[in-house]
Amino acid sequence: MARDSYHHGNLRQALVNSTVRLIEEKGPQGFTLAEAARAVGVSAAAPYRHFTGRDELLEEIARQGFDEFADRLEAALKLGRTPLSAFLGMGQAYLGFAAERRGYYTAMFESGISIAGNAALAQAADRARGTLVRAAETLLQRIPEGRRPPASMAADHIWALSHGVVELFSRGKPGGRSPISPSDMLESGTLIYLRGLGVITE
Structure with missing residues (x-):
């Protein structure tokens, strides 16, 4: 150029x-x-x-990535016709972002940068997580209050599951040879988790 x-x-x-x-x-x-x-x-x-250096450049890439990531999660949340469909849609948005924005995703999760050390980056990351937490709060209303787990814990569990599916089944890793697609893997895993919590009873 x-x-x-x-x-x-x-x-x-x-x-x-x-x-x-x-x-x-x-x-x-x-x-x-x-x-x-x-x-x-x-x-x-x-x-x-x-x-100032390489790390600051990586932090800016991660910040932009988390901003777009949060936008996609928020869009999926709004599109859901029910709390459950919104939650499942956010999982698919997670997979879509990881597949389509690989460089950003890698900077966000695999570059070793400190999110806490950059206020703008931390704010962007918190917005993405906050969207998952809000979706979980709505979904967990189906569980009686005395048995209801913290929404932040459920959100983090689903985040960890989503990240694991990306790492093992979406990026040419050994699990990529699974006959089950990453999309189906994440959705079935999420449904099993939610049934275990009592969110889904049928």
Whole structure:
């Protein structure tokens, strides 16, 4: 790309975009800032006008990823005709994001950055988790109050299940040879979990 393409405040986002592609190709630890700069046609020193270093660039990618991730979860929540269909739809949105935005997903969950150390990143991550918690709160209303588990715990269980399906069945890992699709794997696992809690009784 031509150097003059980034003379109007676009360099920061251009570096993010180029780094996302590098993460997809080489993993979160397999690239340098100099490579990201070279990919957009600027000097190796240019990224330091926008980022203090590699970790800050990864944090910005993760922040943008969590923002989009939260948007997708919120959209799935609104589309659900029932609390259960909304909850299941959010699981499918999780899988869709992981498949379609691999570089962002990897930066969010596999780059080793500290979410707590970056306020904007932490806020974006909390928004995504908060959407799952709200959905779980609505769904768990079916359980009598004295037996109702914390919504945050149920949300985290489903998050962990979703992440496990992505890692084992959606990314060429050994479990990827399963005859059951990642989508069906996640939905069936979620339904088994919810039946165990007593949310589903039929």
